[in-house]
Every structure is written in C-alpha cells, then in structure tokens.
Amino acid sequence: MNFSIECEEEVDGRWIAEVPQLPGVLCYGKTADEAMAKAEVLALRAMAERLEQNELRPVAISISLPLAA
Numbered sequence: 001m002n003f004s005i006e007c008e009e010e011v012d013g014r015w016i017a018e019v020p021q022l023p024g025v026l027c028y029g030k031t032a033d034e035a036m037a038k039a040e041v042l043a044l045r046a047m048a049e050r051l052e053q054n055e056l057r058p059v060a061i062s063i064s065l066p067l068a069a
Helices: 032-052
Strands: 002-004 006-009 015-018 026-029 062-064
Touching: 006 032, 015 032, 026 032
Parallel strands: 002 062
Antiparallel strands: 006 015, 015 026
C-alpha cells in the first residue's frame, strides 16, 4: 500500500497534514514538519489497529512526503 501525506498552511498559521487514503488521518502542527510527523504516526497507528482487529491482512506500506519547496 502506498500512502501520501498532503500538507498545507491554514489561514490561522497552523499546518494541517492528512493521508487521503486513510479516512480520519488528519493532524495539525505548528510547522509543516510537525504536522506531517503527526500524520505519519497516526497513519501507522491506524494500520496497526486494523491489523489487530483482523480488518486487514499484513501488507508492505510506503509513506511519501511532499518535497520541500
């Protein structure tokens, strides 16, 4: 499974990062790096939870981050 993290700055200055392939994986941070790190952790937790609940079979995963501007 391949996942991507999308990140953008909100009007209030916070950064929001999400993994579109995993509903509910959405995190805020003070910086883009913080938001993306939190989203990566949450994505891994969501996958682990699905495996523990037998909702998903084990698969190789890849998480890609946006390139720095």
